[in-house]
Amino acid sequence: MPTSRLEAFSDGVFAIAITLLIFNIKAPNNTNHLVASLLRLWPSYLAYVISFLLIGLLWANHHVMFEHIIKSDRLQMFVNTLLLMVVAFIPFTASVLASAFRNGEGESVAIALYGGTLVLGGLCFNWLWSHAYRAQLMDDTVTSERMQRMTRRILFGPVAYAVGGIVGFVLPVAGVVIFGVLILFYWLPIPQRNSAGQKVGSR
Amino acid sequence: MPTSRLEAFSDGVFAIAITLLIFNIKAPNNTNHLVASLLRLWPSYLAYVISFLLIGLLWANHHVMFEHIIKSDRLQMFVNTLLLMVVAFIPFTASVLASAFRNGEGESVAIALYGGTLVLGGLCFNWLWSHAYRAQLMDDTVTSERMQRMTRRILFGPVAYAVGGIVGFVLPVAGVVIFGVLILFYWLPIPQRNSAGQKVGSR
Amino acid sequence: MPTSRLEAFSDGVFAIAITLLIFNIKAPNNTNHLVASLLRLWPSYLAYVISFLLIGLLWANHHVMFEHIIKSDRLQMFVNTLLLMVVAFIPFTASVLASAFRNGEGESVAIALYGGTLVLGGLCFNWLWSHAYRAQLMDDTVTSERMQRMTRRILFGPVAYAVGGIVGFVLPVAGVVIFGVLILFYWLPIPQRNSAGQKVGSR
Amino acid sequence: MPTSRLEAFSDGVFAIAITLLIFNIKAPNNTNHLVASLLRLWPSYLAYVISFLLIGLLWANHHVMFEHIIKSDRLQMFVNTLLLMVVAFIPFTASVLASAFRNGEGESVAIALYGGTLVLGGLCFNWLWSHAYRAQLMDDTVTSERMQRMTRRILFGPVAYAVGGIVGFVLPVAGVVIFGVLILFYWLPIPQRNSAGQKVGSR
Numbered sequence: 001m002p003t004s005r006l007e008a009f010s011d012g013v014f015a016i017a018i019t020l021l022i023f024n025i026k027a028p029n030n031t032n033h034l035v036a037s038l039l040r041l042w043p044s045y046l047a048y049v050i051s052f053l054l055i056g057l058l059w060a061n062h063h064v065m066f067e068h069i070i071k072s073d074r075l076q077m078f079v080n081t082l083l084l085m086v087v088a089f090i091p092f093t094a095s096v097l098a099s100a101f102r103n104g105e106g107e108s109v110a111i112a113l114y115g116g117t118l119v120l121g122g123l124c125f126n127w128l129w130s131h132a133y134r135a136q137l138m139d140d141t142v143t144s145e146r147m148q149r150m151t152r153r154i155l156f157g158p159v160a161y162a163v164g165g166i167v168g169f170v171l172p173v174a175g176v177v178i179f180g181v182l183i184l185f186y187w188l189p190i191p192q193r194n195s196a197g198q199k200v201g202s203r
Numbered sequence: 204m205p206t207s208r209l210e211a212f213s214d215g216v217f218a219i220a221i222t223l224l225i226f227n228i229k230a231p232n233n234t235n236h237l238v239a240s241l242l243r244l245w246p247s248y249l250a251y252v253i254s255f256l257l258i259g260l261l262w263a264n265h266h267v268m269f270e271h272i273i274k275s276d277r278l279q280m281f282v283n284t285l286l287l288m289v290v291a292f293i294p295f296t297a298s299v300l301a302s303a304f305r306n307g308e309g310e311s312v313a314i315a316l317y318g319g320t321l322v323l324g325g326l327c328f329n330w331l332w333s334h335a336y337r338a339q340l341m342d343d344t345v346t347s348e349r350m351q352r353m354t355r356r357i358l359f360g361p362v363a364y365a366v367g368g369i370v371g372f373v374l375p376v377a378g379v380v381i382f383g384v385l386i387l388f389y390w391l392p393i394p395q396r397n398s399a400g401q402k403v404g405s406r
Numbered sequence: 407m408p409t410s411r412l413e414a415f416s417d418g419v420f421a422i423a424i425t426l427l428i429f430n431i432k433a434p435n436n437t438n439h440l441v442a443s444l445l446r447l448w449p450s451y452l453a454y455v456i457s458f459l460l461i462g463l464l465w466a467n468h469h470v471m472f473e474h475i476i477k478s479d480r481l482q483m484f485v486n487t488l489l490l491m492v493v494a495f496i497p498f499t500a501s502v503l504a505s506a507f508r509n510g511e512g513e514s515v516a517i518a519l520y521g522g523t524l525v526l527g528g529l530c531f532n533w534l535w536s537h538a539y540r541a542q543l544m545d546d547t548v549t550s551e552r553m554q555r556m557t558r559r560i561l562f563g564p565v566a567y568a569v570g571g572i573v574g575f576v577l578p579v580a581g582v583v584i585f586g587v588l589i590l591f592y593w594l595p596i597p598q599r600n601s602a603g604q605k606v607g608s609r
Numbered sequence: 610m611p612t613s614r615l616e617a618f619s620d621g622v623f624a625i626a627i628t629l630l631i632f633n634i635k636a637p638n639n640t641n642h643l644v645a646s647l648l649r650l651w652p653s654y655l656a657y658v659i660s661f662l663l664i665g666l667l668w669a670n671h672h673v674m675f676e677h678i679i680k681s682d683r684l685q686m687f688v689n690t691l692l693l694m695v696v697a698f699i700p701f702t703a704s705v706l707a708s709a710f711r712n713g714e715g716e717s718v719a720i721a722l723y724g725g726t727l728v729l730g731g732l733c734f735n736w737l738w739s740h741a742y743r744a745q746l747m748d749d750t751v752t753s754e755r756m757q758r759m760t761r762r763i764l765f766g767p768v769a770y771a772v773g774g775i776v777g778f779v780l781p782v783a784g785v786v787i788f789g790v791l792i793l794f795y796w797l798p799i800p801q802r803n804s805a806g807q808k809v810g811s812r
Contacts, residue, residue: 005214005266011614012218015621019629019697020222024230027704031715038705038722049694056690060683063614074263078390081259085252088222095230096241106234113241189683208413208469215421219625223425277466281593284462288455291425298433299444309437316444411616411672418624426628480669480798487665491658494628501636502643512640519647 001072006080013084014059017091021051024095043101050176051094053183058087058121061154061186065129068150071137079131083124086117093117107172115165115175122158129154157186204275209283216287217262220294224254227298246304253379254297256386261290261324264357264389268332271353274340282334286327289320296320310375318368318378325361332357360389407478412486419490420465423497427457430501449507456582457500459589464493464527467560467592471535474556477543485537489530492523499523513578521571521581528564535560563592610681615689622693623668626700630660633704652710659785660703662792667696667730670763670795674738677759680746688740692733695726702726716781724774724784731767738763766795 168175371378506516574581777784
């Protein structure tokens with residue numbers, strides 16, 4: 001089977017999950033001291049920005065991955081559904097995170113939950129990728145060097161998110177910083193090199 | 204008419220219904236004893252996982268079906284709309300199910316409602332399939348053997364879900380287990396056999 | 407400009423509006439007398455079914471219309487946005503309708519609001535169609551006979567919905583019945599006739 | 610990379626954000642004096658209409674822009690995600706705006722927030738456009754004259770929205786009028802001229 005409908009369905013879930021993040025920011029009912037009320041919501045804005053960049057990133061990585069995966073089978077649809085289940089869970093964890101920081105209670109647990117969810121997402125990406133490799137769903141014109149770079153990058157994900165979750169459990173603010181840095185780092189392009197190892201561009 | 208926009212519209216409804224499931228899990232307002240508050244939501248997580256795998260499965264089956272159906276007519280659009288009406292109803296039934304298990308009251312009714320909804324969905328799939336057959340909307344290169352396997356599988360759906368609903372009405376936990384097993388079973392690939400009945404792969 | 411992204415964007419709005427209808431049905435918090443609580447929601451189920459079939463129908467008509475309209479311009483995008491604004495408003499009017507019937511108060515106003523919204527939607531369809539005709543955005547292989555049949559059908563819409571709204575303002579139940587019948591009638595295929603006026607199929 | 614999935618994902622976010630606007634209009638629970646209750650919601654209807662036309666417009670402009678941008682890179686996906694983050698934020702600002710006008714308190718702040726959000730959106734459009742130019746992601750058959758007209762139009766956006774926000778901070782009603790006029794102005798077609806400066810059509 002081709003992957004076009006799988007991509008369309010996934011795009012839909014990513015697009016909905018990312019847009020639903022705004023529902024975690026409730027407009028204040030009382031507009032009397034509106035500036036103060038709006039400023040008090042800062043943990044919600046922060047959770048919104050981080051989670052938006054995160055889901056956007058997961059979408060971008062899914063997109064790049066399916067530039068290389070050109071065929072689909074039943075197991076792949078199942079693993080992709082697991083990945084989407086994690087993606088759709090992120091608005092919930094973002095909401096818990098914002099509540100904890102707003103209340104000043106439970107930040108450790110909230111950030112560990114956030115990190116744990118990302119670890120699960122990273123594992124799904126690894127499963128998708130390794131299954132596509134074993135079941136020969138790949139475009140075989142991809143160079144093995146690029147494949148290895150993709151593989152390393154994908155493997156690195158769950159480890160990095162686990163570190164962020166564990167550090168954040170001890171020191172919540174540090175966890176938020178780590179997630180922010182990781183997300184920006186992952187948004188950087190994957191550099192392309194020619195066979196002599198020289199950079200020839202990026203993608 | 205071609206089926207491309209019907210598939211795009213259906214993909215949208217499936218993607219939204221599946222993502223909205225997360226709204227049935229309300230983040231705790233009080234983050235004081237956050238671990239305990241989060242654990243107390245276990246029926247919501249269970250309903251989320253089961254219903255996510257279920258809607259993902261219905262999407263996958265819709266996808267496979269429309270690999271074979273290549274033309275569209277008015278009645279098909281109508282029956283497809285009925286199917287989507289059932290799919291979009293699932294988040295409601297999942298919410299009722301989670302509430303009942305959280306409250307420890309009404310589980311029998313909730314699981315019967317859940318099963319009944321799935322029976323309706325299964326009947327819509329049967330109607331879609333038989334209409335496509337009668338109105339010659341099918342790709343005629345499909346082998347009759349594969350058609351029969353698809354037909355049996357589709358016919359089996361409403362019966363199995365009805366059994367799950369009835370058993371669950373008597374013994375709610377057993378109903379949940381049956382639905383879980385059914386969903387995993389249906390996620391298994393449809394084996395392909397050659398004319399001699401030997402497995403030649405799966406799809 | 408081609409119409410493909412306009413169709414994709416519209417499909418998205420139709421799909422979301424139709425799926426959001428389920429949010430008008432709130433799962434009962436108290437699952438003690440669950441059967442009774444669920445049955446008491448009947449006006450919500452009715453509003454759900456009617457509005458789902460209605461938005462599905464508007465989608466199907468939009469689909470058929472854009473089988474004939476093959477080019478896009480700025481004004482068409484604007485009118486299409488107006489149409490989508492009406493479509494996205496339907497869940498609100500459906501919610502008002504269900505509340506009024508549940509409370510046994512305000513049914514006349516609620517059904518007039520529902521009918522008025524549909525009239526606006528019908529006018530947008532007429533504007534879309536007549537603009538496409540004047541601005542030559544049409545596929546010119548369509549027979550003028552089919553064009554006329556489409557035009558009559560589209561013109562009939564706002565009139566019929568206005569009648570439903572007015573009758574319903576006087577006698578709410580009659581209005582609901584009229585909307586139900588109209589929606590089912592519109593779901594019927596547009597019969598195709600050859601030049602001698604004989605039916606040759608339907609679409 | 611081609612831009613097709615980027616467009617599909619963006620279409621999804623635009624479609625969801627625009628449809629979610631309806632959630633800012635809560636159906637009255639009490640249907641006793643329904644006409645009066647419905648009329649009292651006028652600020653919500655106004656915010657709905659303005660924000661719907663606005664997001665529809667942003668979608669249309671995104672659409673026109675990606676008629677010219679035919680290739681995609683990592684930075685473009687990032688900037689596009691920032692733009693979508695702003696778009697998905699609009700329902701929140703629309704909700705604040707409607708609350709402020711309903712309460713008769715905080716209108717200045719609400720309209721400044723609305724304007725500020727639009728300025729951010731305009732800046733993202735400028736970034737998208739200038740990056741596409743520098744990174745040679747453009748279709749090179751576009752005439753430089755059309756490019757300049759597009760560029761001027763895109764540059765004008767944030768300035769105009771900033772003016773609307775500042776005026777509106779002083780005199781809220783004037784700000785709403787300015788936004789309304791700007792949105793209708795931007796919905797007008799971009800006129801096409803031939804090399805002698807004569808209008809030859811519009812797009």
